[in-house]
Amino acid sequence: MDFQVVVLAGGFSKTLVPLVSKEVPKVLLPVANRPVLSYVLELLEQNDLRKLVKVVEGESAALLISSWISSTFVDRLQVEVTAVPEDVGTAGALRAIDHRLTAKDILVLSGDLVSEIPPGAVAAAHRRHDAAVTAMLCSVPVSGPSESGSSGAKDKTKKAGRYNIVGLDPTKQFLLHIAAGAEMDKDIRVQKSILRAAGQMEIRADLMDAHMYAFKRSVLQEVLNQKENFQSLRRDVLPYLVRTQLRSELFLNGAQSDENGSGMDAVQNSKVLLSQLLANASTPSFHEMYALDSAESAPISRKTHKCCVYIANKSKYCARLNSIQAFSDINRDIVGDASHISGYNFSNHNNIIHPSAVLGSKTTVGPHCMVGEGSQMGDKCSVKKSVIGRHCRIGSNVKIVNSVVMNHVSIGDGCSIQGSIICSNVQLQERAVLKDCQVGASFVVTAGSEYKGESLAKKEKQ
């Protein structure tokens, strides 16, 4: 289908400290005991997209990721992992692999996407409209009812509430305006020309940019080359394309190459007539209307390009792992509501307990839980809505609610963990009480300590 897929795997996201570390780049964070990247790769595999280009920030992360991919997807996918220097941003990353892009259209995905929306749908919408860029928007996941009801979680949702302001045309197929969350509190400026051409604009704040884009290659390359200072696809490139859709400065090359591609040796005149005929028949989008109107007054018809949008169905799961809150939300959803994505078979009790896991007497594991391979639990433990990784040793009388416990964690007797994330190799001594905390890798929580809404990490890490 002449599409090339680029997965942007990022590096160590700052928003996810202390979960990420040198050993664990963002895309390898476990979601239901699988790296989050595997969800994207499996989605692509399901859609017969087996040739990927992967861009990772930072050499060491690239090494980690490529070794993980080669061990897991060795015969299933053809993945080229490319490392780019850190802090070049998504646009910079694409700039770095410019020479690799050859197909007509490029599908760019973020490696931290957990979704079941077929990328084909985005690609198809893109093709159908012959758009310059198509972005997928999904409805903002309602952060699940945090059982702990803690203030900390609430604060975080508020902080994370960087809504995108999205303007759509009445048919909900074109993007008229997009403002990333950072510019949220300023007033919104909408271009009059776009508004006039489209006639009507629907402004929505309940949509989230899922960071799955289809770009026309010529457009993408041109923008990246012309605008050296563009760093991010989401914050720079996409808004730029949306802004300039009615006075497109690009694509001069693109259009030419297209014409050469179709290579019609018919008379120029008839070609113009033909394209006009075709244009007359197809339901004109406002772009064409605009170009047509202008053709009347100005001798040179204005160039336009289309920015399409694919709005994912609400019933489909789609989330990005880009914050700590999102991390625990996704973990909960994957073993809970959106369990069909996980690829695991759930038991009758709606949970997954690996056969090699050992549970003590009177220990209960509730629904929407997962206990990984080789984990041991003492007596009278209770686990609710939590994910426990591999080879954890958990003492007796431990309560784990709404939490994520990664691998090789040892938890002493009588601990209570609520709404927290415990990274690998953490040691919790007896009677530690954690509520809404994040504990970085290899941290040791001393016996009897109590923490609430804190993020704990080893000092020497930095």
Add this chain to the structure above:
Amino acid sequence: MDPRRVPRTVIDPKVRHVGFITAPDRSNSGPPDPIPSSPRASDFSPSGNSLSPVMIPPPRHLSTDLSRHFPHPPPPHSPLRGPRAVEYSIPAGSYNPSEFLSPSATTEFSEDPLSPRSGRKGSSGKFASSLPAGGFEMALAKQNNGEVHKEKKVAGEKPLKEKTTKAERRAMQEAQRAAKAAAKGEGGNAGVNSTNTVKSVKAVPQRKDNSPLAAPSEKKGGQPDKDKKKDAPHPRMQFDDENRVEKAKKRSVVKQTESRNRVELFRHLPQYEHGTRLPDLESKFFQLNSVHPAVYKVGMQYLAGNISGGNNRCMAMLQAFQESIKDYSTPPEKALIRDLTAKINSYVSFLIECRPLSMSMGNAIRLLKTRIAKLPLSLSEAEAKASLVSDIDRFISEKIMLADKVIVKQAVTKIRDGDVLLTYASSSAVEMILLHAHELGKQFRVVIVDSRPKLEGQKLLRRLVQKGISCTYTHINAVSYVMHEVTRVFLGASSILSNGTVYSRVGSACVAMVANQFRVPVLICCEAYKFHERVQLDSICSNELGDPDAISNVPGRKDINYLDGWSNSENLRPLNLMYDATPSDYVSVIITDYGMIPPTSVPVIVREYGREYLWV
């Protein structure tokens, strides 16, 4: 009376069966009128309407006349018209006089249009009483319902029956041949026969090639294969045949859920739940590797309705095929001719799943396929591809672009200063004519008649007004009022069938009928590549069903929601037809790239020039 009536039945195009014509027919119960004979005679005089040589050529009349001399006992029809047409031809015969109404009106202004009608009633009275009335009324009239069902059932079974008989016939023939060969074999070939049976393993490949001895058994084995081939989605698949629908579903790429509440009379046409198909097709984007991206894009555009209009759909399809041919490379150990034909076939069936093909597209596909089949074997792959690509280009430029130019040039001569021209919906050819006439400085006004739900006329209106043509815009409800001032009606067509029937956007027939009633000449502008040899008597047997929701929802009017949530009601069967058939009686002239012709001359073009496509 009888002798008079017979010839009349002949002249009339056989389209009468369409609902709107039968209506006046029924209401008229006057006594047989002897007058009708006179209009017939005048038919042949060139004193007819005016516009151009609208004449019904005598030869056709005669020949049909002869064949029709026994229209009263229906059986003789069947050999002439094939089994499927029979049910239609019978009522047509009986109703014929009514059809006459329109020709008389167009040719003879003085003639009272009522008289032929009443005459018809008398002549056909015996039949009419036993026959169900026209299509639409049938559905309404309860007592007739049974009859309709019966008729429908027959229609559904017919093709099947025909098939089996063919198969049987073949089997019988094979058996006979085998018997003959066996008899011969007794003498000379006995040896072969015995070896065959002994070394059955070795003989298997041989048998297929030459030995007719094994034919009977072999054929039986082969039969299912052949049947399978026949099952391939035929453009005119009958969708009330459940078996075939099941099979087609298994093959199809696009998931198609058929909507449940379909109008009984249109059961044989495919109707799918709209809305579910596009997302489904989109989500399969990367799995459909067999379909070339260009073809896929066009298919999606059909499905989403982004491309409409006969010429444009055809051109878009041809250009997509062109792209796919350019990217094509013959797989090893395969012949380009066969493999490419198979490829094109698969593309075509994909496109059909997205939206039924129009007849013009069928013609274009046929051309392409013959071009592929006729490629000289000596050509290299690159040369073959180049020649196909240029063939497609030539088809587009000659049969569509150039044809449009010729049509425009001719049609413009029919526009005089002070004319009020009426057009319906949006036709690319008509638009070009109007624009060209405007460029020539002719003073005229345009009335654009439009209809829901597509409102295609608005786009045309926008473009015409932009060019400074004064327009009137109205909906089809008002056509009878607006027709008073109109001097010409220009209509486009999706296809013109060889009995002169114009197959066009639904509503055109209505406009043409009203125009005819007001003695306004109706000019159909249609490129000759859209002509088709098929004969269709009504708009029921072949049509396209649009999205039924489109007619129940009024965009932008949230307050009109009376039908919301009613789509699942048992008793509601929405019908959104896309096309209708305008009987040739209402058509004064057809403007094509071969000149201005009367509807009766369509078969000539189909016969004389139809083959030309294949040799271009």
